[in-house]
Amino acid sequence: MSLAELPTEDLAAMLAACGRGERSALKRIFDTEGGRLIALAERILRRRDLAEEVVQDAFIRIWTSARQFDGSRGSARGWIYAIVRNRALNVLRDGRREDTVEEDRLEALREDEQMEHILSAWQALDRNSRLHDCLGALDEKKRSGILLAYVGGYTHGEIAGRLKLPLGTTKSWIRRGLSALRECMA
Amino acid sequence: MRLDNTTAPEIADEYVLGLLDPAEQQAVEQEADKNPTLRTAIAASRERYLPLDLTVEPAAVPAGLWGQIEAGLADGDTAVPLGGATLAPEAALTPAANDNRRFGWRAAALSSMAASLVLAVALTWSLGRQADPVVIAVLLNEAGEVQAVVEDFGNDTAEIRLLADIRVPEDKAVEVWTLPSQEMGPVSLGLLEDGRSSRLEAPPLPLPAASQLYEITLEDAGGSPTGRPTGPVLAKGFAQPPR
Known part of the structure; x- marks a missing residue:
């Protein structure tokens, strides 16, 4: 950091x-x-x-x-x-952002790299920080959902697609993750 | 949108994460203007997640970028008659406001439909009143909607009548301004109690003239700390003598 x-x-x-x-x-x-x-x-x-x-x-x-x-x-x-x-x-x-036309496969490759890039923001946090600890205490899917939204600017729908979860489930997972994080950092 | 102490942090988080759709986002921004609980929750949420923003490796800043920003500032300084004129040129809207707002005043000013409606309102309203005002100004918001009418009687009293509900947060007040001349600069005519219509005793001023600018801004309770408009402009308009 x-x-x-x-x-x-x-x-x-x-x-x-x-x-x-x-x-x-x-x-x-x-x-x-x-x-x-x-x-x-x-x-x-x-x-x-x-x-x-x-x-x-x-x-x-x-x-x-x-x-x-x-x-x-x-x-x-x-x-x-x-x-x-x-x-x-x-x-x-x-x-x-979608203005650039790219080949599907190249786009998919970039997408994976992008996911890695976004999720790595958590590891880049100061290890002694509350945010690092509190994100670490969440299940992986909740943590990923929050990071994809905040760091990558993904919508609920995009997150559901990346995490292969139904939209409604994704929304409630993220909501619960946010709530757990508020409590952890309070 | 329902908001209380339990839902505000939840909504604030979803707003800060960018998870709301545009309509919800706008509703949250409007609500935050008048709701201190929500404002505090949004600020807390921003602080909570800010460390993630600071994890980026700074990019190389292109040489010309600052120059382009400075050029943009110069444009902003140029007052456009009617549409762009304001007593508080630095005052702007909330950070998250959309792009079009900057140009909203101009659009409002150019709307002839709004103007004729405004005249009709002003004339109907001023009929049958005892003392004749020296000038009347109809104040429009950015969207070109009538918000208030100011009658300046030229004897250091002015009457302002609100024609729309103006939301005033607890720690804020609506202040009425005019610009008697460029040399004098903006002068406060007074504060509106609880955001309601009232008759104001203004300091001694030159006789108001045609095309004099009147404006209402949102200021801290008790009035602008600097004696000049500092807050966002709620509505403004140019005066004309009744004929």
Whole structure:
């Protein structure tokens, strides 16, 4: 796991400066978080070009909405990452990821690699973290369902397909997994 | 969507994981604007899963990307008459809002149907009133729907009448603004108690003029901490003298 270069209090201060119209603060956020945000969007979208577009839009949104960031309601990093995640998910749901036409077999191969990539995010977590332990305490299918959704941006239907479970079962497994994780981390 | 202390964390998780369909997602965002329990649950859920986002290996940042972002900021700074004008140019909508919102005001302003409806409402409403206002402004939201009418009597009183239900979270208030001139900048006419229509005693101001901008924003309870609009714009419109 790569550690954040800027402590979250500094990010909050940068957001406040953005709210006052200081472009250098936005640049500072971009310099410290940009690379990871592109990679985050790419993990969801599987396309670098779309990921860069998403990050570009997200930074304009961060600039225009910075005054709405409220530190009492969560961390600056959580707020910034949520903006990028939301935009990436919107692009994904618009179906733009599917624009690339690939041969079925190649697509299937990539799909397996992608699953591995997504599920490995759990192993990449800090081993001493609560999230690592609590995800580890779930059955494999619940854990996979949660990771495919959060890390890969998969829908209920896509997860059901990958895990070879009926849709209704998938939904209730994920719901139970989320609930168990909340309890474990409380 | 039913929400209480038990369902809010569940809905927040599904929202943060991106598992809701677009209609549900939008409903959650609207609800979160006024429901502190849900807002807190969403923030908690984001923090819970954020470490997974930090597991990515940072990508190489392309050289031109910052320049493109900066160019985008410049565009945003340019005020468009009517459609784009606002007293709080930096105020924007919630992070998760969709792409079209930025251009919503322009679309609203261009809608002639909305405009004629608005005039009809304003005229009917102002008939038979005793004191004549110097100007009347009909305030529209982004979707072009009538939200409120402001009558400015020019003697430092203004009356604002809400024509739509405006949801005001507990710790927030609706503040009414006008822009007497570019030099003066935006001036607060006062706060609406509990989001209800009221008559406001404003500070002494120059006589209101045609095309003067009026706007309502959502601010912290007690009013904007800076004395200038800081919150999201709920509705706005340009005044005209009645004839």
